[in-house]
Amino acid sequence: MHILKTVGVSRSFGKFTAVNAVDLHILATGIHALIGPNGAGKSTLLNLLAGTLPVSSGCIYYEGRDVTRLPIHARARIGISRSYQVVTLFAGLTCREAMQLALQRDLSVAAWLSPGPMRKVREDADELLKAVDLFDVAEVDTAELSHGLQKHLEIALALANSSRLLLLDEPMAGMSISERVVLANRVRALAKDRAIVLVEHDIDMVMSLADTVTVLHNGAVIASGDPADVRADSMAQSVYLQAGKAC
Template sequence: MPLLEVCGVTKAFGRLMALRGVDLTVGENEFHGLIGPNGSGKSTLLKCVAGAELPTKGTIRFARRDITAEAPAQRARAGLSLKFQITSVLPALTVYDNVLLALQARNPISSLIFSRTRGTLHERVMHVLEQFRLVERSTERAAALSHGQQQWLEIAMALACEPRLLLLDEPTAGMSFEERRVTGELLIALKDRCSLVIVEHDLDFIRSICDRLTVLDQGNVVDCGTVSDIQSSAKVREVYLTRV
């Protein structure tokens, strides 16, 4: 049974059809990439899965549960976590406190008021920071990090509560070649912890980490399969020759 099932999802913004009956399945511990030209519906599909947008038609099931109309907070509690393209770390807080807040998000308000969680969560915060090569920057403000490091921090925050499915929207945008390489290493290390759905324009990057790819164009699924399947797909070549 797939972890994520998207069935016939359509999303309309007035007369604009951003998605047209999209199907997508993602298995446990599968890394699945969404690729396609600008405006093809990739980010809209990710937002529908996360609950930032609700489908006009279709259903979304996560871990056998219909989440089509559920709020983002309900989906997060079920094990979904989303990182948008634009970095949303808290720049005035330390790197440590950004991760701590992500962990505290699931604690009762009473425990936060009386500051009961900081000590008990310390080891988990440091473990997450170590995984993302940020331990030495833990006491610095997030604003002092490079763009790539801020992206790593936000991915670390998204993973802090150990989701079953991580959704990433263009995580390498604006990164240097070396930062993209390291990001790939950091994500591959997560393979035994969660599944991943990632939107990315860097085709070399997405091919290097993903098990399967879905290609979208103008809200439609052009093709879906393994990396080698997509590389040899005549339908995909036509889209990229005529639309990119």
């Protein structure tokens, strides 16, 4: 069962085609990694899926529905969440407040203004922070967290509204080896009941983590399949060897 399909999705910036007629099939569960050398169009493709950028041509279907023209906030409401390559959370807000912000989304404006629901959102935020081991820093400004904790919180925020498709843009970037292992395990666990699309440079990490790998080169898909098949593909090999050097 596919949760997301793209049909001939392209994106150009002036004369430069960053993403070129990409057909992508994302399963409802598991990790789908997008790899390729710098400038292959991985991040652009992720932005097209999230709605951060509009497509130049092609269509995006989410759960059978055409979402091509849906703005980012509307896509978020139907279950598409994303993380950013550079984590910038809400400077000036505490972790608890950021979590409340994520949780209160589906309530009405009237509920935002009423003491009862406000208390409930706060309690739920604390529950969720406890569940992801962030309760100790509930009162801390999100901008003052360590890089690892920020990434951790970012994913917790993206999941607060039980999203079914999680788009992660280089989640491992800037992390220590031990932090990477923790995050990889968490992503692995999350992928059991939702779809995760991952853009990642660390080829070894991707090959051990992903269920499906799509290799992009100059904006186009040159190979797609399970990691073993992609590894055997001669064309993909030449590209990701190049990428391996770049890292």
